[in-house]
Amino acid sequence: MQTLERAEIQRVGAEFGDALIKVKAFRDNLFLCVDKARLRDVAMFLRDDPEFEYTQFSDCTCCDYSKWEHERDLPQRFEVIYNLYSIRNASRIFLKVGVDDGETTPSLIPVFIGAEYSEREVWDLFGVVFEGHPALKRFLLPDDWVGFPLRKEVPLGGEDVDFAHGDRGPAVEDLSMPHAGESFEGKTGSEDVSGR
């Protein structure tokens, strides 16, 4: 494990104590794993402190660690990662919170209004619920989509495709069947698609 000499570690540690669960440095990046109950406070502290001024909200994303086999930063299934930037110091910091299935995490919109689209995208693709987010609606996916595709239990290929009238079949065109008014009965259904 590398160590980075950054004032943020001491200051956040002194200010929030146990809420700072872990400090991780990898290559040039600094990750602060924080208790999600204090996430807004930590973000506000980093934003308003005259020494840091992390005023630029850069990104929010998520990672599903349910198939991870190595050491973890946080015990929960999902890690939501906020990426903040300080224009004054030209430095970047990452805040991580752990969220389990069925739990919620506070939305960062009260601190950075720019979190709206990124958090909505995370909800759309992972199903992580952000408390206080005004519009957790489908964003990139169609409005009638069921499920959250970036979760690890969703297979990477060979998925069945939903056709009209509830029929399901593999995503391969059957040239022996007519196109108009087609019926997909007799298809192989949920059998594995070769090569995947």
Next chain:
Amino acid sequence: MSDPQTFMPSTETLFERVGDNTMIVNMGPQHPSTHGVLRIILELEGETIVNLECVIGYLHTGMEKEAEYQQYLKCVTMTDRMDYLAANSNNLAHALSIEQLLDIEIPPRGQALRVLLTELSRIASHCVWLGTHALDLGAMTPFFWIFREREKILDMFEMFSGVRMMPSWIVPGGLRGDMPEGFEEKLRAFIKEFPAALGECEDLLVDNPIWKERTMNVGTISGDLCMNLGLSGPIIRASGVAWDLRKSNPYSGYENYDFAIPVGHHGDVYDRFIVRLAEMRESLKIIEQVIDGLPEGSWSSSDRKVVPPPRAELDNSMESLIHHFKLWTEGYHPPVGESYVGIEGPKGEIGWYIVSDGSNRPYRWHVRPPSLVNLQALKHMCMGRMIADVVAIIGSIDIVLGEIDR
């Protein structure tokens, strides 16, 4: 949520307080001025916009999921197809992030050529922006004139890689190949001709009273709001924040080049227009410095675990043959960890967040798309403006839907 019918937002039910004196107007996704397949639902009071919502996802192809299924090198071609107007910037951001995971350094010639390609990409992207932005507001001529110049850049990309818009030439570990024969003459001719060609377009617009009427004090946004929204690139600079990742966190040797950051004052459509025009000239300055001081040597890393050996080596080196075979079948295994590198793309900060679990495929592969974050500004810029201003404002944000939807 389980019943899709109740979950479908329609233009009629999207806003709660519809009915009193307001009207809902749908714009897009097939509207020519939305620069792709952006759909905007506007709530109007007379002709004034009182609410606005963007509907995206029409181009969503699940690239972030797809990447988890691909080896690292095979992800490169997907990066081109996000911001297809500036594919080299995407390639570079992606390559830098993987190189951060692998902890490898690129030789100076490779870095210089990367800067050359990304700056050419920036000019090409700004050319498309200028042409379409002017076209949206009714000026036809700049579109043809500036696309003629962009064509020359695409020709140069074709010389490099054989592909005009999606070169995939910048890969983790360096480049796929060196600068081709005859490229330098073509580039020098371009450097000589481009300022005059850009000047012609500028003459049509910069002091044009109609253009000024349509763009000045339209879509104003303050620097503080820009930061809070996470905006980056020319938008934030037009609002007076002199922040450019090429200066603040230099990568690929940008600290060696002399260039200025154009900054605006009012943060309106006109300032963003001026900032981008000035940026094209600054990019040209960088390109000239790169080609004048192009270092000799290799253009890619000598780490044979990441970069394949030259073809000639395969004939007389068993080890090279093994490396070649392993690289093209299995790929490479970055160490366990996570990386993020943000670079200054033509539209703003573009960066890749990559989580590696030590296998030859990314565990998580996420792009921070500048267009998606910048699109959030649309609502703040359009409130209280007329419907015709929406077209001017979208043009000035410079979005690419391939990147927003991915």
